[in-house]
Amino acid sequence: MQNLDLILTLTGGFAAALVFGYLTHRFGLSPIVGYLLAGIMVSPHTPGFVANTELAEQLAEIGVILLMFGVGLQFHFREFWAVRRIALPGALIQSLATAAFGAVVMHTLGWDWKVGIVFGLAISVASTVVLTRVLSDNNEIHTQTGHIALGWLVMEDLFTVFVLVLLPVIFSPGVVGATGIIEAFAFTAIKIIVLVIFTFAVGGRLLPRFLTHIANTNSQELFTLAVLAIALGIAVGSAYMFEVSMALGAFLAGMVVGQSEFSTRAATEALPLRDAFAVLFFVSIGMLFDFNSLIESPVFVIATLAIILLGKPLVAFLIVALMRYPLRVALSVALILSQIGEFSFILATVGADMDILPANAQNILVAAAIISITLNPLLYRAGGKIERWLDRCMPGLTNCIHARCAPIPATNGQVNKQSGQIHVIVVGYGLVGQTVVRLLMENDICPTILELNVQTVQSLRSQGYRTIYGDAARINTLTDAGITDAHALVLSVSDVKGESEIIRQARELNPHIRIIARTTYMSNRQNLIAAGADVIFTDEGEVALSVTEMILKQFGATPDQINRERQRVHESFYESFFPTPPQAKKEET
Structure with missing residues (x-):
């Protein structure tokens, strides 16, 4: 009988996601929870049907590419430029602070400093798919919170790209110290700059013309194929030619197409496929979950969750509040970053390949990812209740934030009405x-x-x-x-x-x-x-x-x-x- 792994993986993954997604929706939970449960049910760690893990991961990567392409279509550079003063330093400080916090906690639990640093870096990065999905489900992509969170996430992704390049330089034996680090950092920065310039200079001229010729054929099938070819082609080309993440390449491709007159149609054509393959991302995460990780390393899982759900959002909250943003914005940005995802697993894989992370580190990350991703939509929706609780229980803090976030004082009696x-x-x-x-x-x-x-x-x-x-x-x-x-x-x-x-x-x-x-x-x-x-x-x-x-x-x-x-x-x-x-x-x- 011919090999049907691909068909069986798609059928089993979609069917399980449909069933559990519907059930969680009926219980008032986010469908993301159902998709994660679906992955657990078709994983090798549970009885019954077992999907092909490697195929599921590759299909999930397509979902990430299409999702980031869609984000790029809707993301305008002027919106990022408007939040650059918070997104640039905020993402960098939060990532470094979370990594340092993780390293200290894991070292306290018995891991080596080197292991703690790599693990801390892995849990410092939020999931692009989860963040975008939660913002979309709450209709807040084009709000102030959405702009800050997306800009923050872009900077986190760029930071992760640099980390992936620097890890072999820093931890591999026989590599020159400071000189090697500086050279690797400079080389990576040059590659990213060249990629951005090439994508906008060349792609900005060629892609609209290419789509114009395709649109003139009046063929919906050809236009859909053109959109998919652009998204996947630039993403894969970015990974192979510039050695950056495919998600970043797809995001840049979306920004280029989004500046043309074809942005609306491109988003419409890519939407069904994007949503379907994005579901497989969550299914693939669930397939990695091994219940033994909770039994063998419960303290490490609890410590990891404490950093993700408390430490990381606390740092983000303080940064946004200190930058004079309203309490609600600071709280929303902090809550939506309290999860980990795809880049965390990429960093963990690199760390394992270099024999830095122990064997159970991946399972700890998977367990923490599933729990944090499950809780994230619920926590984000509870932001209003948390804000009211802070107003009641910590009025001094909230009044201080409120006072700092008002850079335009009401002066000259502007709100005094006439008798x-x-x-x-x-x-x-x-x-x-x-x-x-x-x-x-x-x-x-x-x-x-x-x-x-x-x-x-x-x-x-x-x-x-x-x-x-x-x-x-x-x-x-x-x-x-x-x-x-x-x-x-x-x-x-x-x-x-x-x-x-x-x-x-x-x-x-x-x-x-x-x-x-x-x-x-x-x-x-x-x-x-x-x-x-x-x-x-x-x-x-x-x-x-x-x-x-x-x-x-x-x-x-x-x-x-x-x-x-x-x-x-x-x-x-x-x-x-x-x-x-x-x-x-x-x-x-």
Whole structure:
């Protein structure tokens, strides 16, 4: 019978991932947990079907390449440049601090210093796949947290590339000391610089033209093949020609294509394959897990998890907070980095090949990776609760961070309203916020804007707007904005983090304030009403109203008919769908 290892590995891996992914989703957990469990079930360490480990690892590498290509498509250089001051030093300091911490702990447990250093370096690097997936699942890739985390991760990957090159130089016998290290470091830096220049200079000119010719054929199959060939070709070429990671090459390829007019279509064509093969990455991680590692080295596993889940995020939190970022951003970046992944195993493999790491080191890493990857989505979603706990239990720390993160003090009485003037606080200055502020000012209503983007705040201040830089979820920020005597609070941002908590705090500080909130889905309204909102507008509800109005106009309905139907639909959405909140009933009486 012919060899069916590839087909069996794909079939078994996808089927197990589907089953366990569905089950974990039903239990309210991240599907990532299910994919890891699926890998354990098809591994050599459990009874039943056994997938081919080597094939699974190679298929998983394709998933990493396509994932990083997709990240590059969505990652704009100006976004990285905006966070360079935090991503560059932050990634370097955190990686070195975590490596040093790991080396000390492992040396204390009986390992040699050399072993501890390599192991510490391995657990200092977060997983690209996990971080990107968690950000994507929470719709935060294009937020301030997402930009910092992705920029941080790019720098960690570059740092790891240098480490992989320097390890043989530092630890191999017979190699020159400082001179050899400097030469290896310089040679690696030159290769990376040449790769970047070559990719953007040559690829930036050739790839758009190549895709234009392919697009002119009007063949979807050829375009899909072209996207895959570019992603895989540049990734493999980077590894063989420049000796850097394929993930870095794929990321650069995505950035080049992302600057062309084909970025949207390329992302659409690569998305299904990317998601499918990215699942195999988690399955392959699960296949490496050996239960004996927990039994044989429980202390080492616990110590490793302590560094990953406590030590590493603590260092990242302190760095981000010291760089004057808000508490929520510092906490989110710290939590999303509290895991390890693909580069950790690459470093461990190199260390094992050089006879530095002991045999059980790989199993310890796998056990720690599975547990940290499983917990990471849960920890990230719990960021709001952790922030509120810090506010209650460590107010001195949170107040200090809040004070440091406000580089634009509210001066010159900018938030002091005139006596007798209506005062409205608007949270967020996107398109909705801009429209609300403009209409309020045109009607002689005094708006105060709460915004987290420093550049936006500076611009608004220069134009004379009353603006507060800060997180609306913090009581101090609401107080500074004048919440206690404000007439209304408008949450113009859809599904802002901690929206219910903002509403509750505003209601406690000012029981008579009118709170107008915005959310994406009708199903979210109940939570906002329970929190104390008076009026909630939903994106999907307003779209439904607009579509209904347009259809009626097209078929010749009179303005009175349109107004009547609009009112009926509006009442159906915003009055009958959920009961009127208690505070609104009090106002009516």
